[in-house]
Amino acid sequence: MTEVTPPADRSARRPGRHDVLEHHLPEADRRLVRTVDGFADADWTAPSGLPGWTRAHVVAHLALNAEGLAGALRGVVAGEPVPMYRTPEARDDDIAALAAAGPAELRSRLLASGPVFAEAAAAVPDDADGVVLERTPGDRRFRVGDVAWMRWREVEIHHADLAAGYGPRDWSPAFAAHLLDAMAGRGATDAPLTARASDLDEAWTIAGADRSTPARADDPAPVVTGTAAALAWWVTGRGTGEGLTSEGGELPRIGAW
Helix, strand or coil: CCCCCCCCCCCCCCCCHHHHHHHHHHHHHHHHHHHHHCCCHHHHHCECCCCCCEHHHHHHHHHHHHHHHHHHHHHHHHCCCCCCCCCHHHHHHHHHHHHCCCHHHHHHHHHHHHHHHHHHHHCCCHHHCCCEEECCCCCCEEEHHHHHHHHHHHHHHHHHHCCCCCCHHHCCHHHHHHHHHHHCCCCCECCCEEEEECCCCEEEEECECCCCCCCCCCCCCCEEEECHHHHHHHHCCCCCCCCCEECCECCCCECCC
16 A cells, blocks of 8 residues: 655635635635636526536535525524524525526526625624534534635635536546545545545545545545545536546545535
8 A cells, every 4th residue: 555644734724714714715616716707698597507407406405505594694694593404495495496487587596695694704703713513403414614615616616517518527626635624524425534635745535435544554534636626526426536536546435425
């Protein structure tokens, strides 16, 4: 097996929350809007890269995600906890309803959702980073301090999911590396593996389904090598591993995210 040494300190590379909110996310939003502005009416109902979803569903989800996060952040400022979505069923129903609303409504909601989220995020004081929010009541929980990166991931990944010319190859190295950081502990694989980014000379241990990591030097994880963007796309359960190689021959199985 190839010996892989992870970087000593990734925190220096990770953009700060304000940098994400003021630079990275607005730029990602602008790229997304340019893609959507290029859609003809028939393009909205074309299949996306997500099973069962058209491009309209993806755009509806992106708009509603921004609105849901904004509502939860406003609840933090007001001291009244608010989940992102009322229930999982309501989330799905709202996406379906907005997807069926037509191109004009979809585009309008998407355009408005970016500033709505930005305004809500800007109003949250730094000392609220540790406040815990809920996706739906009793469902997955996350910290206020992680919301900026969550939204950045949503925009960049789902922009690529639109299958409209924008893809992982267009991601910045900073985003690809951040996504690998974020995915490392999600347990998306049957067994642990090492993702080695050939263009960054860095590596990540991707946890297996039991959240385990390799513990013995005589039983190292298989090493999968490729660009950071190709690796990041693959570990989210997308694509077939184009451009990646595995020392074991076949690529390990990745579950859907």
